[in-house]
Amino acid sequence: MNRKTFIKTLILTSGAIMLSNKKLFFKSNDEDIITLKMIYNNFSSNQQLKNEWGLSIWIEYKNDVVLFDTGGNPLALWENIEKLNLNTQRISTIIISHLHWDHINGLPLILEKTNNKPKIYVPEHDLETIKATASGGNYIGITEPQKINDLIWTTGQMEASYKNNSFCEQSIIIQKENAIYVFTGCSHPGIVEIVEKSISIFPNKIIQLVAGGFHLLQHSEEQVKNISDKFKELEIQKIAPSHCTGEKAIEIFRDQWKENFVDFNLGDRINL
Numbered sequence: 001m002n003r004k005t006f007i008k009t010l011i012l013t014s015g016a017i018m019l020s021n022k023k024l025f026f027k028s029n030d031e032d033i034i035t036l037k038m039i040y041n042n043f044s045s046n047q048q049l050k051n052e053w054g055l056s057i058w059i060e061y062k063n064d065v066v067l068f069d070t071g072g073n074p075l076a077l078w079e080n081i082e083k084l085n086l087n088t089q090r091i092s093t094i095i096i097s098h099l100h101w102d103h104i105n106g107l108p109l110i111l112e113k114t115n116n117k118p119k120i121y122v123p124e125h126d127l128e129t130i131k132a133t134a135s136g137g138n139y140i141g142i143t144e145p146q147k148i149n150d151l152i153w154t155t156g157q158m159e160a161s162y163k164n165n166s167f168c169e170q171s172i173i174i175q176k177e178n179a180i181y182v183f184t185g186c187s188h189p190g191i192v193e194i195v196e197k198s199i200s201i202f203p204n205k206i207i208q209l210v211a212g213g214f215h216l217l218q219h220s221e222e223q224v225k226n227i228s229d230k231f232k233e234l235e236i237q238k239i240a241p242s243h244c245t246g247e248k249a250i251e252i253f254r255d256q257w258k259e260n261f262v263d264f265n266l267g268d269r270i271n272l
């Protein structure tokens, strides 16, 4: 059986996935629920929070918290954390997608607000540069795809370039039961390439969701539609483009994906 047929069978036999109130639910025991909260983003669903350019996702599982990226303006990040009543002392792990300011500028503040020295996973290629932004952290350089904790994997660092600068970016993959959920920072290596890398790590899982920044600001309507088609070819079930995807591209995706388009913007939460 090829991958396509295998995934189709998997989808038909699992059947437990449903969408309700803009939130994604995977039928599972309450204590096993993973909650992801978008706490920093330029696209907002909550007027009480500060929306500025960048991205940060708060991931809760049992008593543990993992932070994926830290936004661009530490003051705005802190305001959102306080308004959402989140306890930074619970953060055990920080994963940084890449070295750009809109993903790392909140890092020194987060380190200040935690006593337990969280592990900070960064692309090995840019470890020294990121260290210079927030010194004294417990840094771990990532090269290859690897398991970070019980739930979360990294794609490993993938090469990228932006405005003539070469760097690396990692995305995260949450694996639960038959499915994987891919979360990206800015997708500088290419959103399709990131999904293909995720498939190569988990060839026999349903890609239930791809969310985050897709970096399509400069793409034409036709190019965005091609990416949308490619996503369908890759059997992605739902998408939640945000941050640097661009307003125009987001509207094209919304139109093409209909009920399989998920809003995951500032103030939104996803339960898996």
Ligand SMILES: [Zn+2]
Pocket (backbone or CB within 6 Å): 098, 100, 186, 188
């Ligand atoms: Zn970037």
Ligand SMILES: [Zn+2]
Pocket (backbone or CB within 6 Å): 054, 055, 100, 102, 103, 185, 186, 213, 243, 244
């Ligand atoms: Zn960005």
